Amino acid sequence: MKGLGPIQSFRGRRALLLHPADENSAVLERTLGRLGLAVERLEPAGIARVPESLCEACDVLFVDADAGGLPSWPAEAPPIVAVIGHETPSRLVRVHEMGAAGFVMKPVRVQGIYTALFIAINAHRRLQQLGLRIAEMEQRHAGRRHVVKAILSLMEQHGLGEDEAFRRLRRESMARRMTIEDFSRQQVEALDAATRRRAMGG
C-alpha cells in the first residue's frame, strides 16, 4: 500500500460516457481519446440499467448530472466523473449520491478533463485502499476479544505475566504464519471445546 504513486497515464484504459450526444460529449470523446482511452457512449435516456458487463469492462464512468432520468448501475462501479451543468443543490445531492470522485463543468472544455480523470481515478483508488484497510481493521478489532481470552488463559494455566503471555502468543502465531487474532481464536476455540467435553464427561 505504501509507496504506490498516483496513476498518471491512462493509456489503454476504457471510459464509458453516460451522456447524450452533444457538444459536451463530443469534447469528452475527443479529449479522452487523445489521452489514450478507448471511449464508448451510452444514451442515458435509452436504458433502465447499465449492463454489468459494460460497467465491469470500463475504468471510468462519465455521467451527465443534468439528465432528466438516469439508468442505475452496479454498486461496484468504476470511478465516476460527474458532468455538471446546473450547479444547484438538487443536482449536487445527486452527484454526491452517485459517489462521484471528480467532475467537469459544462460547457465541457478540453482543459480540465485530464485533471478530472486524474483526480477521480486516484481518489477512487485511495478510497478502495482505505476500504480494504478498514475491512482489515474491523476483522482485527473483532479478533481482539479472542486475543484477550487467549492471554488470560495463558496467564492462568502457565502462571505467566501479561507481557510474557502476549509475547508467547505472538511467537506461536508467527511460527504458524497466522495473524495473532486468528491464532488466538483457534486456541480459544480448542480450549472451549475441551472444556465442553470435560463438562459432558467425555
Add this chain to the structure above:
Amino acid sequence: MSPEASASGPAYHWGWMMPSARSRIIEVGLLFSVSGPYRTIGRAMLNGALLALGQINDDDSFPFRLSPLVADPGGSNQGYAEAAREMLAGHGLGHVVGCYTSSSRKEVLPYFEKHDALLWYPSHYEGFESSENVIYTGAAPNQHIVPLVDHLLERCGRTSYLIGSNYIWAWENNKTMREAVQESGGQVLAERYLPVGETDVEGIVEQILTTRPSFVFNTLIGDSAYAFFRTLRSMAVARGIDQPRAIPVASCSLAEPELHAIGRDAADGHISSSVYFASLKRPANRQFRADYARHFPEAGPTSADVESSFVAVHLLARALRRAGGSEMEAVRAAVVDDLFEAPQGPVHIDRDNRHCWLTPRIGVSNREEGFDVIFEAEGPVRPDPYLVLSERRTTALADRRPRLRLVK
C-alpha cells in the same frame, strides 16, 4: 413533445426599427421563443420588451435609439445557441434581453462570456447562479418559492403532492418544498415529473384525487400545466369535489395570460407567488396596463413575464445612458443601484449579485382571468439567489426574510 421536437428549425424573424432623428442607434438582441411549448410566455416577454423599447425611443432624454434584433429559438436549446452566436459573433451585439428556461440560459452563457456581452435575463428562476455576464431582473427563489412555502404550510396544510416538468426549475423548487414540508412535520405524498410539453395527465390527476393532499405544488410549464389544470378541474367536478378549496394548486410561475390558456372553466382558485400581478393598484401599473393594451390589443392582460422584460429593457436603456456607451463593464457598473419605478413598485439591481430587488406577493386567480392579491411584502426584498440570507425558519435571520402582510 420535447422542446427540440417542437421547433421547426431555428426560425428567425429579424426586424429593424425605422431610422430616426436621433443619430445614434444601439442594436439590442431580443431572444424569446414565440413558438414551441412555452410560446405564450415567450410572446408576453417579447411584448414587454418591445413596449419598453418604444417608450425609450419616444423619450428625448435618451441620446440614442434602440434597434431590436429579434430571434425566435422555438423553445429549442439548439435554437438559442444558434441565435446567440448569430447575435454576438455575427452582429457584434453587446446586450441581449431574453431566455426563459434555465437550460436556455445555460446554453447561451458561454457565448456571452466569450464575446464580453451582457444577457438581460427577465425570468424568475431557481437561483444558484450569479454570472458576471447576466443581469437578472426576474424573481430569485427567496422572492417566489420561500414566501409561497410559508403561505402553504400556514394556510393550506402539511401534506403535499409535487408535480413538475422534468427539468431544473421543477427539481430545484421541489427540493425546497420537500425540505420545508418535512421540516414542518408534514408529508410529501408523491413527486412526479412529466417531459416538457407532455399533456397526458389523467393518471396523475387520478392519483391526486385519490390521495387527497392538502395542496398540490405545481412546477409544470406551458402546455403541460394548462392540460393539468383543466383535467384536474373537470375530473374533480365529475366527482363533486370543490377542487380550489379541497385541493388547491400552488405555482411559482402561473400568470395572467396562462389563465386564458387554461380556459375559463378551470382558471379560478389557483394560488400563485409572483412579484407582479396585473391587478396591482399603483399609478405606474395603471399606465403600464393602458400602454400595453394600446400597443398589443390582442395580447390580453399584462403579467409578471411582460413586466420583467419591460423592466429589463428600461434598466438596460438607463444604464446605457449613465454609462455613455454600450461597453459591458461600464454598463454593468451603471445599472447597479439605479432605482426604477416599475409597474410592481420601485426596483433596483443589487450591487453584489446583479439580481433585482422585487416585491413578493401571493395571489389567487379569479374567474376574470386575473389574480386577487392576498399577501404582499412591505417593500422590495433583497434578492438571495443562493438562499443564504433567507434560511427558512431561522429566527436569527428572520428579519431578512420577506414579511408578507394581509392585503384584505
